[in-house]
Amino acid sequence: MPDTTTALDLTRDAVALTEDLVNIESVSGDERRLADAVEAALRALSHLDVQRFGNTVVARTEQGRAERVVIAGHLDTVPVNDNLPARRDDTLLHGLGACDMKGGVAVALRVATMPETDRDITYLFYECEEVEASRNGLQHLSQSRPDLLQADFAILMEPSDAVVEAGCQGTLRVDVTVPGVRAHSARSWTGVNAIHGAAEVLARLNDYEPRRPVIDGLEYHEGLNAVFVSGGVAGNVLPDVCTVSVNHRFAPDRTVEQAHAHVREVFAGFDVELTDAAPAAMPGLSVPAAAAFIEAVGGTANPKFGWTDVARFSGLGIPAVNFGPGDPQLAHRRDEFVPMEDIRTVERQLRSWLGAAS
Amino acid sequence: MPDTTTALDLTRDAVALTEDLVNIESVSGDERRLADAVEAALRALSHLDVQRFGNTVVARTEQGRAERVVIAGHLDTVPVNDNLPARRDDTLLHGLGACDMKGGVAVALRVATMPETDRDITYLFYECEEVEASRNGLQHLSQSRPDLLQADFAILMEPSDAVVEAGCQGTLRVDVTVPGVRAHSARSWTGVNAIHGAAEVLARLNDYEPRRPVIDGLEYHEGLNAVFVSGGVAGNVLPDVCTVSVNHRFAPDRTVEQAHAHVREVFAGFDVELTDAAPAAMPGLSVPAAAAFIEAVGGTANPKFGWTDVARFSGLGIPAVNFGPGDPQLAHRRDEFVPMEDIRTVERQLRSWLGAAS
Numbered sequence: 001m002p003d004t005t006t007a008l009d010l011t012r013d014a015v016a017l018t019e020d021l022v023n024i025e026s027v028s029g030d031e032r033r034l035a036d037a038v039e040a041a042l043r044a045l046s047h048l049d050v051q052r053f054g055n056t057v058v059a060r061t062e063q064g065r066a067e068r069v070v071i072a073g074h075l076d077t078v079p080v081n082d083n084l085p086a087r088r089d090d091t092l093l094h095g096l097g098a099c100d101m102k103g104g105v106a107v108a109l110r111v112a113t114m115p116e117t118d119r120d121i122t123y124l125f126y127e128c129e130e131v132e133a134s135r136n137g138l139q140h141l142s143q144s145r146p147d148l149l150q151a152d153f154a155i156l157m158e159p160s161d162a163v164v165e166a167g168c169q170g171t172l173r174v175d176v177t178v179p180g181v182r183a184h185s186a187r188s189w190t191g192v193n194a195i196h197g198a199a200e201v202l203a204r205l206n207d208y209e210p211r212r213p214v215i216d217g218l219e220y221h222e223g224l225n226a227v228f229v230s231g232g233v234a235g236n237v238l239p240d241v242c243t244v245s246v247n248h249r250f251a252p253d254r255t256v257e258q259a260h261a262h263v264r265e266v267f268a269g270f271d272v273e274l275t276d277a278a279p280a281a282m283p284g285l286s287v288p289a290a291a292a293f294i295e296a297v298g299g300t301a302n303p304k305f306g307w308t309d310v311a312r313f314s315g316l317g318i319p320a321v322n323f324g325p326g327d328p329q330l331a332h333r334r335d336e337f338v339p340m341e342d343i344r345t346v347e348r349q350l351r352s353w354l355g356a357a358s
Numbered sequence: 359m360p361d362t363t364t365a366l367d368l369t370r371d372a373v374a375l376t377e378d379l380v381n382i383e384s385v386s387g388d389e390r391r392l393a394d395a396v397e398a399a400l401r402a403l404s405h406l407d408v409q410r411f412g413n414t415v416v417a418r419t420e421q422g423r424a425e426r427v428v429i430a431g432h433l434d435t436v437p438v439n440d441n442l443p444a445r446r447d448d449t450l451l452h453g454l455g456a457c458d459m460k461g462g463v464a465v466a467l468r469v470a471t472m473p474e475t476d477r478d479i480t481y482l483f484y485e486c487e488e489v490e491a492s493r494n495g496l497q498h499l500s501q502s503r504p505d506l507l508q509a510d511f512a513i514l515m516e517p518s519d520a521v522v523e524a525g526c527q528g529t530l531r532v533d534v535t536v537p538g539v540r541a542h543s544a545r546s547w548t549g550v551n552a553i554h555g556a557a558e559v560l561a562r563l564n565d566y567e568p569r570r571p572v573i574d575g576l577e578y579h580e581g582l583n584a585v586f587v588s589g590g591v592a593g594n595v596l597p598d599v600c601t602v603s604v605n606h607r608f609a610p611d612r613t614v615e616q617a618h619a620h621v622r623e624v625f626a627g628f629d630v631e632l633t634d635a636a637p638a639a640m641p642g643l644s645v646p647a648a649a650a651f652i653e654a655v656g657g658t659a660n661p662k663f664g665w666t667d668v669a670r671f672s673g674l675g676i677p678a679v680n681f682g683p684g685d686p687q688l689a690h691r692r693d694e695f696v697p698m699e700d701i702r703t704v705e706r707q708l709r710s711w712l713g714a715a716s
Contacts, residue, residue: 078592081540100542132593169544173593182439184458184690185605186527186664188581191691195584195602196564202557223546226553228590229600234386234436235490235531235585235634236605237690244553247543247593276593306544307594332542332595333549 006033008041010113014106014347015093015340021102022086022095028076028131031055035075038109038125047115048123051148055127056137058148059112065120070154070318071112071350072138072309073105074129081334092337100331103338104157104324107347111354118355122151129309132173132276138309142316153289154313155350158306159326162342162349164294165304166321168311169220169249170280172256173227174263176201177271182233182240194242195231201244202226204266213251216283218303220251224266245275249307252280278307281314290319296353297323306331364391366399368471372464372705373451373698379460380444380453386434386489389413393433396467396483405473406481409506413485414495416506417470423478428512428676429470429708430496430667431463432487439692450695458689461696462515462682465705469712476713480509487667490531490634496667500674511647512671513708516664517684520700520707522652523662524679526669527578527607528638530614531585532621534559535629540591540598552600553589559602560584562624571609574641576661578609582624603633607665610638636665639672648677654711655681664689 006024010017026034035055042050048059055075077097086095093103105125112123126137133139142149158165178198183191210222224246231242246267250259256277264272284290285301294301304310304322313320325342364382368375384392393413400408406417413433435455444453451461463483470481484495491497500507516523536556541549568580582604589600604625608617614635622630642648643659652659662668662680671678683700 078595081591130592130594171544171594182691184664184687185581185583185585186529186607187579187687187689188583188607189579190687193563193583195587196560198587199557199560199564202554202560205551205554206557221545221547223543225543225546225551225596226589227543227593227595227597229553229556229587230590231584232586232588232603233439234488234690235603236488236529237436237585238583239585240692242587245590245593249544249546306542329542329545329548331545332592333540334598 006037008037010041010109014110014343017109018093018098018103018106018338018343019086021106022097025080025084026075026077027079028128031075031127035127038075041109042112045113048112053141054137056141057125059123061117061120063116063120065118068120068122068151070122070124070149070151071108071157072124072154073101073108073157075105075125076128076130078130078332083334091341092339094337098338099159099326099336101158101324103326103343104159107325107343107350108157110347111350114351114354122148133278138312142312146316149316151318153293154318154320156308156310156320156322157324158308158322159324159328159331160302160322161327162325162345164297164301164321164323166218166285166301167252167283168281168304168306168308169222169251170254170256170259170278170311171247171249171307172259172263172277173245173247173275175273175275176244176246176267178242180238180240183238185236185238188238191238193238194240198229198231198242198244201267201270208266211251213253215251215253216285218283220303221305222251223249250280252282255279279311279315281311284314284319287319290321293321293353297349364395366395368399368467372468372701375467376451376456376461376464376696376701377444379464380455383438383442384433384435385437386486389433389485393485396433399467400470403471406470411499412495414499415483417481419475419478421474421478423476426478426480426509428480428482428507428509429466429515430482430512431459431466431515433463433483434486434488436488436690441692449699450697452695454694456696457517457684457694459516459682461684461701462517465683465701465708466515468705469708472709472712480506491636496670500670504674507674509676511651512676512678514666514668514678514680515682516666516680517682517686517689518660518680519685520683520703522655522659522679522681524576524643524659525610525641526639526662526664526666527580527609528612528614528617528636528669529605529607529665530617530621530635531603531605531633533631533633534602534604534625536600538596538598541596543594543596546596549596551596552598556587556589556600556602559625559628566624569609571611573609573611574643576641578661579663580609581607608638610640613637637669637673639669642672642677645677648679651679651711655707
């Protein structure tokens, strides 16, 4: 049994539960306390079969239904930025992870208390979604226990303004390396300053015009951004290397290979090393399971700009959509928040679709 | 007594001694092993009064001469860069610190073995010259024991091609901060990328035209260089801050205050914070003690580009020059070396000026 010091009460309403989840700090790599609490709360529900893998928790109903649905959310957040603990005003819940994505996790936990549903459900609460793909808990599970992910349809409870978001953009990261020649900074004309050389890399980023392709009627929006820069040896030395780490977000009409080739072209003349990549997912709105769910929860769909694990399910041949409380544009912002009404709406719609009273 | 595991043999010739010094790694902050060895070797000489302060060693003759000379060198080096151990070819000794400034330290240690000299001598071997001024061993000594620095003239054995170098350029460091607004990199249009904003800072550095003023007949050469750059929060976040640390080297016709104002002007519009500064020193070639020494060792003088502790002695009212083996342009370069002949020449000239046989 895990050493759980924080108990979650799943009988509290979903807004209060979101608040409780926000107040359990769970920056990527440090999700253990939250995973312990989620595991303990789910193990108390006799209709669920609960398993633990690292800081990822899987809980399944086994009602013998004709259809199985995955309801999934990640437990981790981006780093703390003076935005804890949670704070409420009249209509909004503020705090790290309130939007991305503890509101969605709270709804999934609330739905998990339903002893009977029209469809069998696999609940997935996983670790390390906000960091490199190689650490992603769902990625690990898809390799070690793909049987546990099998389903007819998957709902990722990432923030989507309580409206279905279809497809998702791909993401890749490269390190662009600028060389130089070290020298004493008092005689700088004898060396080549690698940091000064990075001006050209940043200029190309500033000049970059991202594509906005329309796919299945949805307009995507690409991006190319430096996410890290580093260089320097000592306070009196011209550095011989400066590295700019760049994140490219690309629309679902491009493969990882095509997107990588594009980035190499943008930084032609520099050393470009691929460090991380995850494919995009086509919207797939014509898949019957997706169309049926969209119809049940309001009939509209938006494009998904951010990469989400929708792409991982697509890769396994499982139709998947994003559907969760909160504005996705607030994810990773220090001032992120979630409208309380979104949390309630998403819970009500999910319960209704799953066909059972609470 | 220090725990010394490495013994220095001061009866070896100065080139072999330089090689031994290079092979005792002594990156700034990690000089203890070398300071222990220097202290032990000097304590074995009965004509010297030896004192230890941190990793700074002071040794004085007390012959009752009319004039006292400081002969000084720093024990530390810039970081290791795959350039150890020492390596010789026909005429050159290669390796970290060979030029800056273990050749000069070896000559000073060799001269320290002279039991009798025309002038009393204070030998100073000190720590942390290659890092911020607040850690500099000579700076510490000038505050805690200024009596130990009192002298009629000071010779700093920094590399100067075995020719006297007069004056030195000042140095200051600033952090230039570029602000941004954090956002998820999948929706980059909702934020402001601080790293991209740093393009303007790097562009101003690339456009900068350094002054080359002539002072006392010597041409100085200023510089403005990024020495560190950092920014980044996570691999999928637009960072809200990027910091470029800039080192300005300025000629002796400007005070620290004037140089600081100049740098603020270059980076107008950005937040500029002064983190470190050390004043320049005027050449002072008209001071009698300096003129006499220059005459004794060849009659010519060059301008000093790098900041050296000459400025600290100037600040105490003690005339001071640089005079040491090695090309100052090789300092801090991975491939630094010192011509063996320089080491021998400087030792011979110093011994001759001090008026005693070895």
